[in-house]
Amino acid sequence: MIECRYLDEITTVEELGRELKTQCELGEEVLTIRLTRGYQGTQTAMIRLSVSAAKKLLKVGKVRVGCSVCPLRVAARVARSDSKRVLRCYKCMGFGHMSANCKGPDRSEQCRKCGEKGHLAKDCSQAPKCMLCTTEEGNAHSTGGYKCHAYKKAIAGQQ
Template identity: 35%
Template sequence: MVGENLGEDTNVLILGGEVAPTRKIIEFTGKSGGNYNMMVHPRAARGRRSEKGESVLVRTGDRLFAEVLKTMQQKADVASLNVNINNVKKTSGGDIFIRLKGKGQAQTLKNAIKNKMEEVSVTTRNRGTVFSVIDLDPAVTSEEVKAAVEKQTGLAGLVEIKLIRNTKFGGQMCLLSVPNNKAGKLRELGTIKMGWSACRARERIVPLRCYKCLEYGHSLTSCKGEDRSKQCLNCGGLNHRAQECKAVSKCMACKVDGHRMDTMKCPEYRKLVLEKKD
């Protein structure tokens, strides 16, 4: 609040800020007596918050958190990687959660850690836009898909392949992620040329999921559920990943066999996706 005296009987109050604080000032000045001309200047609009950065999760396994972290810091030369680490935290399961500032750094850090510590499991976490690329022929590799998408969209170094798997139709499909602010290029392109095929690229709606309890609707940092981070997303078993699992799918949301909790066959997952579309 700025007050300016324009004479013996008149003051001008220039008020800025939100409505509630401004109302309190007006009520106070009204009680204090005197003649006032009041001008309210609304607070300048805030710019959009920058997108949250990526993160890297390092599984400690049977080793101590401090031991793995110390070894990792000694072997991985972060200073030479040009990555900006925001903070390092210990998850409730004893793993190492590294939050980064900015985009495009998680994969670089992951590769550096894996090159020096092959025995640990390292995964990246980001809030990029996910696309499914379908109609791939059976011989295509994830490296070839990554190279083709980066070349045809101009997103060099910004494409992350999440998985590639066979389909029941004799071909393959691939899930990949690109930064949110670059997704428009792949969305506009619509297809990726792979050899003789024009493969469709479709944006996927992925609800927010916690990587601790594996449930949807909240993140790891606010999770109060049980730690299921070491369980297979396909069958719920331990000591293997969903990509390697050959067991019957069991949904941890519906508690029934026949589908995973991250597919449209799951009623709970389908409901979340449709709500997000709306």
């Protein structure tokens, strides 16, 4: 997924699609474009397309739409194929969903290092204790860290 930022507020999906196909020489490539409001009257487009077409867009690096020249980049919300990132919920601290869709317990007020309320992980002096892992798996690590069994399961489920 590619992100195109700083589009003006009157840009349409059709206009952006036409300009991308022309300027980046995409031919009849199928693009799925979703526009969302950005800052100070701008829009951001999320563009779903094939890997080969995405490489063309990234090589060009920017697109002119109307009076705006807009940068193109890999969407920050999408993990690159060589990285090991998954969606993370900051309500229950689980993986595979975000807080807007969370049905789990609210752990947002708890320290991500030790699991207790009343302080932040950066101020924590306690031993790490994962809120997600059961005691059989071992929970002597920070919640969601690279040693976390729940994190490893989420990564394995993504592949």
